[in-house]
Amino acid sequence: MLEIRNMDVHYGMIHALKDVSFEVHRGEIVVLIGANGAGKTTTLRTISGLQRPTNGQVILNGVDITNVSAQERVKMGISHVPEGRRVFPGMTVLENLELGAYLRRDRDGILEDLEMVYERFPILRDRRKQTAGTLSGGEQQMLAIGRALMSRPEILFLDEPSMGLAPILVQEIFDIIQSINKSGTTILLVEQNANMALQVADRAYVMETGSIVLSGTGSELMSSDEIKKAYLGG
Amino acid sequence: MDKLLQQIVNGITLGSIYALIALGYTMVYGIIRLINFAHCDIYMIGAYVGYFCMTFLKLGLVPSLLIAMLVCTILGVLIERIAYRPLRNAARISVLITAIGVSLFLEYGTMFFVKANVRTYPEVTGILAQRFKVGNIVISMQQIILVGITILLMALLQFIVKRTRLGKAMRAVSMDRDAAQLMGIDVNSTVSFTFALGSALAGAAGILVGIYYNTINPLMGVVPGLKAFIAAVFGGIGIIPGAMIGGYFIGAVEVMVSGYGGSMFRDAVVFGILILILIIKPSGLLGKNTREKV
Amino acid sequence: MRKFIALGLVYAIVQILIMTNLISGYFQATLVTIGINIILAVSLNLITGFTGQFSLGHAGFMSVGAYVCAIVTMRMPTIPGFILGVVLGAVAAAILGFLVGLPTLRLRGDYLAIATLGMSEIIRIIFLNLEITNGAAGLIGIPQFINWTWLFIFTVGIVLLLSNFVKSAHGRACISIREDEIAAESMGVDTIRYKVIAFIIGAACAGIAGAIYASYFYYLEPNLFGFLKSVDVLVIVVLGGLGSLSGSMLAAILLALISTYLQSFPEIRMVLYSLILIVIMIFRPQGLMGSREISLSVFSKLGNNKLWDRFKSQKGGH
Numbered sequence: 001m002l003e004i005r006n007m008d009v010h011y012g013m014i015h016a017l018k019d020v021s022f023e024v025h026r027g028e029i030v031v032l033i034g035a036n037g038a039g040k041t042t043t044l045r046t047i048s049g050l051q052r053p054t055n056g057q058v059i060l061n062g063v064d065i066t067n068v069s070a071q072e073r074v075k076m077g078i079s080h081v082p083e084g085r086r087v088f089p090g091m092t093v094l095e096n097l098e099l100g101a102y103l104r105r106d107r108d109g110i111l112e113d114l115e116m117v118y119e120r121f122p123i124l125r126d127r128r129k130q131t132a133g134t135l136s137g138g139e140q141q142m143l144a145i146g147r148a149l150m151s152r153p154e155i156l157f158l159d160e161p162s163m164g165l166a167p168i169l170v171q172e173i174f175d176i177i178q179s180i181n182k183s184g185t186t187i188l189l190v191e192q193n194a195n196m197a198l199q200v201a202d203r204a205y206v207m208e209t210g211s212i213v214l215s216g217t218g219s220e221l222m223s224s225d226e227i228k229k230a231y232l233g234g
Numbered sequence: 235m236d237k238l239l240q241q242i243v244n245g246i247t248l249g250s251i252y253a254l255i256a257l258g259y260t261m262v263y264g265i266i267r268l269i270n271f272a273h274c275d276i277y278m279i280g281a282y283v284g285y286f287c288m289t290f291l292k293l294g295l296v297p298s299l300l301i302a303m304l305v306c307t308i309l310g311v312l313i314e315r316i317a318y319r320p321l322r323n324a325a326r327i328s329v330l331i332t333a334i335g336v337s338l339f340l341e342y343g344t345m346f347f348v349k350a351n352v353r354t355y356p357e358v359t360g361i362l363a364q365r366f367k368v369g370n371i372v373i374s375m376q377q378i379i380l381v382g383i384t385i386l387l388m389a390l391l392q393f394i395v396k397r398t399r400l401g402k403a404m405r406a407v408s409m410d411r412d413a414a415q416l417m418g419i420d421v422n423s424t425v426s427f428t429f430a431l432g433s434a435l436a437g438a439a440g441i442l443v444g445i446y447y448n449t450i451n452p453l454m455g456v457v458p459g460l461k462a463f464i465a466a467v468f469g470g471i472g473i474i475p476g477a478m479i480g481g482y483f484i485g486a487v488e489v490m491v492s493g494y495g496g497s498m499f500r501d502a503v504v505f506g507i508l509i510l511i512l513i514i515k516p517s518g519l520l521g522k523n524t525r526e527k528v
Numbered sequence: 529m530r531k532f533i534a535l536g537l538v539y540a541i542v543q544i545l546i547m548t549n550l551i552s553g554y555f556q557a558t559l560v561t562i563g564i565n566i567i568l569a570v571s572l573n574l575i576t577g578f579t580g581q582f583s584l585g586h587a588g589f590m591s592v593g594a595y596v597c598a599i600v601t602m603r604m605p606t607i608p609g610f611i612l613g614v615v616l617g618a619v620a621a622a623i624l625g626f627l628v629g630l631p632t633l634r635l636r637g638d639y640l641a642i643a644t645l646g647m648s649e650i651i652r653i654i655f656l657n658l659e660i661t662n663g664a665a666g667l668i669g670i671p672q673f674i675n676w677t678w679l680f681i682f683t684v685g686i687v688l689l690l691s692n693f694v695k696s697a698h699g700r701a702c703i704s705i706r707e708d709e710i711a712a713e714s715m716g717v718d719t720i721r722y723k724v725i726a727f728i729i730g731a732a733c734a735g736i737a738g739a740i741y742a743s744y745f746y747y748l749e750p751n752l753f754g755f756l757k758s759v760d761v762l763v764i765v766v767l768g769g770l771g772s773l774s775g776s777m778l779a780a781i782l783l784a785l786i787s788t789y790l791q792s793f794p795e796i797r798m799v800l801y802s803l804i805l806i807v808i809m810i811f812r813p814q815g816l817m818g819s820r821e822i823s824l825s826v827f828s829k830l831g832n833n834k835l836w837d838r839f840k841s842q843k844g845g846h
Contacts, residue, residue, distance in 0.1 A: 267638075268638075269638045269641070269642065317806055317810070320810050321809060321810060324809075324813060325813075326637050326638060327576075327580075327582050327637060328809045328813050329809070330582065330637070330638050330641060331762065331766055331805055331809050332805065332806050332809040332810065334759060334762070334805060335801075335802045335803070335804075335805030335806040335809070336802070336806060337802075338759065338798055338799075338801060338802035338805070339799060339802035339803065339806065341798070342794075342795045342796075342798035342799045342802065343795075343799055343802075345795045345798075346795040346796065346799060350795075456755070460645070460646075460649075463642065464646075467639075467642070498653070498656070498657050499653060499657065501649065501653055502649070502650045502653040502654065505646035505647075505649050505650045505653075506646075506650060508642065508643065508646045509631075509632070509643055509646050509647065509650075512632065512635055512639055512642075512643050513631045513632065516635060516639060
């Protein structure tokens with residue numbers, strides 16, 4: 001459903017992404033792994049329209065969306081949980097979730113999805129009147145995911161959802177990601193925690209200094225010696 | 235005691251004006267981190283539009299007020315569109331220099347068309363000219379109307395920002411522009427909306443000042459503009475209630491300083507306050523102490 | 529060496545033209561304005577263009593130099609008195625630059641701009657209320673010492689001083705602050721110190737420009753040094769190019785000629801200035817010269833076709 005063709009991105013003089021191509025099929029969990037600065041976040045930002053590529057195409061459901069604005073892409077079914085969660089700190093949990101549904105006009109549908117998010121993350125229901133800045137890291141991550149679900153996305157991007165969380169919370173977040181996927185949302189996940197990510201992945205790509213260097217199914221990569229040495233600590 | 239109370243009444247009147255102008259500075263700064271130097275000139279244009287409506291079209295206060303606000307709204311949106319938007323990703327100093335340019339352009343462009351001399355608003359008559367005595371304090375109908383309209387507009391603004399969809403988008407963009415875009419918020423139209431709101435308030439301030447002080451001129455915006463900006467910084471720039479508090483504070487200080495014999499140094503005191511805030515707590519009264527991101 | 533011959537020639541030619549009355553009094557005044565504006569612009573360029581600290585208070589520093597020099601020379605109307613006045617004016621402005629610089633330089637960008645603007649307004653209001661400055665009425669009958677020779681010495685001296693400064697290690701430290709303050713700091717540049725140095729030098733030069741103004745136009749009032757004066761200087765720096773001393777000089781000359789021409793249409797002049805600011809920022813934020821410099825050797829090669837070709841290819845290239 002999503003295809004990236006020969007994408008290049010430059011920041012001034014820096015060549016951040018070099019000829020990146022990959023695809024995500026409907027219903028999959030696809031994972032991008034790689035070290036810090038390999039270009040994973042840039043890749044997601046470019047697909048969701050926050051960053052302009054200097055070259056290449058982004059194709060969603062057969063439509064070239066390379067020149068479509070970020071907000072239009074939300075309408076087309078893309079939702080992006082950015083790195084560092086980026087909840088709106090001065091707004092309440094409820095206001096954050098409502099903003100997730102900013103482009104939707106179907107009041108009943110929004111209320112339904114709000115209920116769905118509260119069921120998935122009961123803590124958010126308890127905290128709905130609290131400002132988002134006062135939540136803990138894990139709660140903010142849940143809010144960020146919940147907010148992204150409020151646009152009823154076809155495909156959800158998650159950028160380092162486990163960053164800075166306690167191991168028990170990391171497990172919980174990955175369980176949630178799998179359950180979101182089971183309910184029909186395609187997922188593109190960026191992670192440094194390769195171990196966890198490859199366990200849930202249908203397919204995965206490995207990035208190094210702006211290029212994709214390896215790809216395969218999650219289990220293939222888990223058993224690859226190179227990956228073990230470089231990313232799985234063994 | 236009576237004198238103090240009278241000063242307080244006058245301070246609230248003046249503070250209302252500063253608060254109305256400060257709101258525009260603070261909202262624009264909040265959303266695109268720009269000191270919009272041209273904002274004070276939008277206020278001046280508002281005063282001229284009001285003058286035109288009341289003197290030549292013989293319109294009443296309310297229609298004149300609405301027309302002034304409308305014209306200023308359009309002007310503010312156009313300025314953002316033409317002069318600031320092309321520089322959205324440029325260095326901040328470039329945008330600031332552009333803003334100074336736009337400010338001078340409005341001031342001297344206006345001067346070119348209407349000449350530099352002072353214009354006088356038509357004499358108020360009837361109910362507007364009434365004065366009330368409460369004890370030994372005199373309150374004029376103009377003051378009541380000025381403060382009343384200000385409070386009404388501030389309440390309306392608060393409603394728009396807190397409750398409406400566009401208001402929420404505005405707050406989202408000023409907190410985190412990228413995240414707002416990921417929600418599907420159109421940053422450009424949200425910025426335009428912010429300029430529209432701020433400029434409408436400045437336009438209202440312009441015509442209210444015209445009615446209250448009677449005289450207007452093309453450079454009338456410069457000093458009140460700086461003071462309103464100081465009010466915004468005092469309250470915590472980017473924070474809407476901060477601008478209101480700051481406006482009334484600066485108004486009160488100014489009236490007190492001139493009321494008790496320091497009128498020559500009135501402006502210097504206000505600038506001194508600015509420098510003190512910037513040194514002691516640049517984030518302002520309601521701001522959180524955070525180091526500016528680099 | 530060629531540099532000094534060229535400078536000497538410029539000086540001599542103008543001096544001869546003045547002595548033979550080929551340059552009218554009116555044009556001499558324009559010449560003085562150009563000199564003053566060059567000094568103001570190159571010194572503001574040091575602060576804003578090279579060090580990257582946006583200051584809107586240059587008129588404040590200038591006014592201090594002007595008033596100190598005026599007060600001294602009115603009491604000692606001799607050449608040594610005049611020199612003392614200029615020196616004291618520069619020192620007073622430098623002290624002010626230091627006092628303003630130290631606390632406010634922790635502020636960044638737009639906040640610094642507003643703080644320096646506030647400072648310069650405070651100074652103006654103080655001058656409006658002091659007895660020694662004769663308040664709003666101002667000082668009249670300041671002894672006139674400035675002539676072409678003095679003007680030439682001060683202008684050329686300051687330009688040479690600043691161009692040597694920006695080429696020195698200190699100058700590079702200042703530029704590194706403009707480019708990336710955090711990186712400069714982590715490279716071991718004492719950023720606060722260099723920002724204060726830039727402010728002190730810039731303020732002192734502005735003080736000298738003020739002293740020249742007082743001594744040539746023999747009349748001072750506080751409102752000459754309002755916000756618009758600071759903007760005037762800013763327009764020159766922006767037009768010439770932030771970070772180009774020769775650009776500042778070129779723009780100072782150009783704008784002085786334009787304002788002389790538009791003397792009787794002050795509104796049009798200001799509308800033009802405002803458009804210059806906006807258009808330059810949107811279409812050519814680097815100014816006329818960018819951060820390049822023209823050296824005097826360029827002039828001697830002006831007839832050379834190669835240079836013309838290079839100029840054309842540069843224009844096409846970027």
